[in-house]
Amino acid sequence: MNRPRNTPTSLKSPPSVGGPVLDAQLHLLDRQVIDVDGLPVTTVDDIELEGVEADLPISLGARAPVISALLTGPVLGTRIFGGRPPSSRLIRLPWHDVSAVDVTVRLGVRSESLSASWVERWVRDKIIRRIPGGKHDPD
Amino acid sequence: MKRLLGVALGILTAIGGFVDIGDLVTNAVVGSRFGLSLIWVVGVGVVGICLFANMSGRVAAVSGRATFEVIRERLGPRAGLANLGASFFINLMTVTAEIGGIALALQLVTSIHHLLWIPVGAFAVWLVIWRVRFKIMENVAGLLGLCLVVFGVALFLLQPDWGQLAGQAMAPAVPQTESAAVYWFYAIALFGAAMTPYEVFFFSSGAVEEGWKVKDLVQSRINVLAGFPLGGLLSVAIAGCAAVVLLPAGIEVTSLSQIVLPVAEAGGKLALALALIGILAATFGAALETTLSSGYTLAQFFGWSWGKFRRPVRAARFHLSMIICLVVAIGVLATGADPILITEYSVVFSAVALPLTYLPILIVANDPQYMGKHVNSRAVNLAANVYLVIILVASLAAIPLLIITGAGA
Numbered sequence: 001m002n003r004p005r006n007t008p009t010s011l012k013s014p015p016s017v018g019g020p021v022l023d024a025q026l027h028l029l030d031r032q033v034i035d036v037d038g039l040p041v042t043t044v045d046d047i048e049l050e051g052v053e054a055d056l057p058i059s060l061g062a063r064a065p066v067i068s069a070l071l072t073g074p075v076l077g078t079r080i081f082g083g084r085p086p087s088s089r090l091i092r093l094p095w096h097d098v099s100a101v102d103v104t105v106r107l108g109v110r111s112e113s114l115s116a117s118w119v120e121r122w123v124r125d126k127i128i129r130r131i132p133g134g135k136h137d138p139d
Numbered sequence: 140m141k142r143l144l145g146v147a148l149g150i151l152t153a154i155g156g157f158v159d160i161g162d163l164v165t166n167a168v169v170g171s172r173f174g175l176s177l178i179w180v181v182g183v184g185v186v187g188i189c190l191f192a193n194m195s196g197r198v199a200a201v202s203g204r205a206t207f208e209v210i211r212e213r214l215g216p217r218a219g220l221a222n223l224g225a226s227f228f229i230n231l232m233t234v235t236a237e238i239g240g241i242a243l244a245l246q247l248v249t250s251i252h253h254l255l256w257i258p259v260g261a262f263a264v265w266l267v268i269w270r271v272r273f274k275i276m277e278n279v280a281g282l283l284g285l286c287l288v289v290f291g292v293a294l295f296l297l298q299p300d301w302g303q304l305a306g307q308a309m310a311p312a313v314p315q316t317e318s319a320a321v322y323w324f325y326a327i328a329l330f331g332a333a334m335t336p337y338e339v340f341f342f343s344s345g346a347v348e349e350g351w352k353v354k355d356l357v358q359s360r361i362n363v364l365a366g367f368p369l370g371g372l373l374s375v376a377i378a379g380c381a382a383v384v385l386l387p388a389g390i391e392v393t394s395l396s397q398i399v400l401p402v403a404e405a406g407g408k409l410a411l412a413l414a415l416i417g418i419l420a421a422t423f424g425a426a427l428e429t430t431l432s433s434g435y436t437l438a439q440f441f442g443w444s445w446g447k448f449r450r451p452v453r454a455a456r457f458h459l460s461m462i463i464c465l466v467v468a469i470g471v472l473a474t475g476a477d478p479i480l481i482t483e484y485s486v487v488f489s490a491v492a493l494p495l496t497y498l499p500i501l502i503v504a505n506d507p508q509y510m511g512k513h514v515n516s517r518a519v520n521l522a523a524n525v526y527l528v529i530i531l532v533a534s535l536a537a538i539p540l541l542i543i544t545g546a547g548a
Binding site for chain 1: 202203204208211212215216217219220269270271272273438440441442443444445447450451452453455456458459508509
């Protein structure tokens with residue numbers, strides 16, 4: 001038997017939960033995030049888990065980790081090239097702002113208030129707003 | 140009545156919007172070297188783009204998701220980014236070629252050197268993207284592009300030997316003056332010109348821009364299934380004109396003036412003027428579509444706010460990225476690179492990149508989570524899989540043939 005060292009020999013069936021079951025890899029990662037007004041904010045570049053230590057084996061009776069935030073920004077690079085950014089550099093979308101998950105992730109707040117949209121705001125205020133006609137609907 | 144008008148308008152814009160600088164140049168080059176013996180490829184390409192555009196339009200209308208959002212979701216960040224890199228690079232090449240095409244057309248009209256027209260053309264493209272509503276932009280460019288019908292008229296006025304042309308088209312054979320490798324190289328180029336990936340980005344994003352719902356699918360299907368084949372006929376007419384006039388005279392197409400030469404010979408100044416309006420509209424329309432496509436692909440991959448239906452301030456990074464693309468295109472053209480040559484390379488690389496967009500769309504069009512009961516029917520899947528093989532073969536053979544033939548020299 002060449003099972004990895006940390007894998008229990010017999011897996012318990014997952015606990016029954018109310019509501020639909022989400023696969024973080026399939027239903028969260030790389031999904032479009034849309035704010036309460038229907039404006040796209042970003043894509044889910046990574047997920048922050050709480051209640052689990054990286055690189056440490058998970059003990060058998062431990063509580064399941066919970067998602068504390070969706071991550072965005074430069075963290076995408078670490079998913080492509082590997083490595084781990086320092087926690088202080090992560091741009092977080094707190095999980096309690098998420099209102100629904102279907103083919104997109106919907107937020108219950110406006111993107112204006114989020115740190116995740118600072119680049120968009122910077123480009124808008126420093127460049128696009130200053131070009132004539134940028135503030136109007138197209139004719 | 141209004142609905143009928145809508146359908147008619149949709150078909151007409153699809154016809155006029157089908158041809159771009161890639162189709163113009165490749166068809167004329169192929170016509171002048173191979174007669175109509177490669178024209179079957181246009182047929183293969185048109186069926187392919189109908190199938191492909193239909194699927195991506197359906198995915199967009201049913202799920203509200205455009206192509207590159209889907210690509211990232213399905214392929215993950217690593218393969219998705221590689222895909223974005225390749226697609227974006229080829230798209231940028233096409234933007235450059237189209238803007239060069241606008242400048243060349245304006246040079247033919249005004250006799251002012253095309254290098255001077257490049258910034259003007261790029262600025263006009265930006266202005267339309269910045270200020271004009273999506274629907275108007277689409278319709279005006281498409282309808283003016285219909286002037287290219289003059290190529291069909293010219294073909295009749297030239298009174299060619301129809302039997303000989305039909306013989307070339309029906310029983311394709313490699314001409315004695317050309318080698319088999321060059322023949323297949325141009326087959327792939329023609330295929331890439333007819334099936335350029337940007338049309339799919341544009342089509343699916345356009346469906347989101349116009350807010351298509353499931354009930355609009357019938358009309359979109361009519362637009363595609365009637366408009367694209369008729370647009371393909373325009374391509375055939377361009378190749379036919381070249382086959383009748385340029386092939387016997389031994390003229391090789393290296394500039395736009397040679398492409399319109401048969402039209403001028405057949406119909407004089409008036410026909411020439413119409414052809415130039417048509418070329419200008421077709422390249423300008425395609426420049427708009429490709430520039431938007433570069434913004435769409437980036438914004439959809441990174442999840443930025445995008446779309447012409449929003450004010451520019453509500454989609455800031457989307458608009459900034461398109462401005463940068465146009466500046467890069469101007470920069471490339473300012474080096475004096477030949478727009479016709481850029482076009483010839485861009486259609487070949489389009490063929491290389493086709494599987495990158497085609498496969499994810501095919502997978503998602505079969506995913507009930509996105510599509511519900513609108514997943515591909517069995518007949519569509521059968522055709523789609525046949526095309527998957529064709530596209531893969533063309534994609535894999537393109538680069539080796541490019542090297543062996545010295546880009547078709």
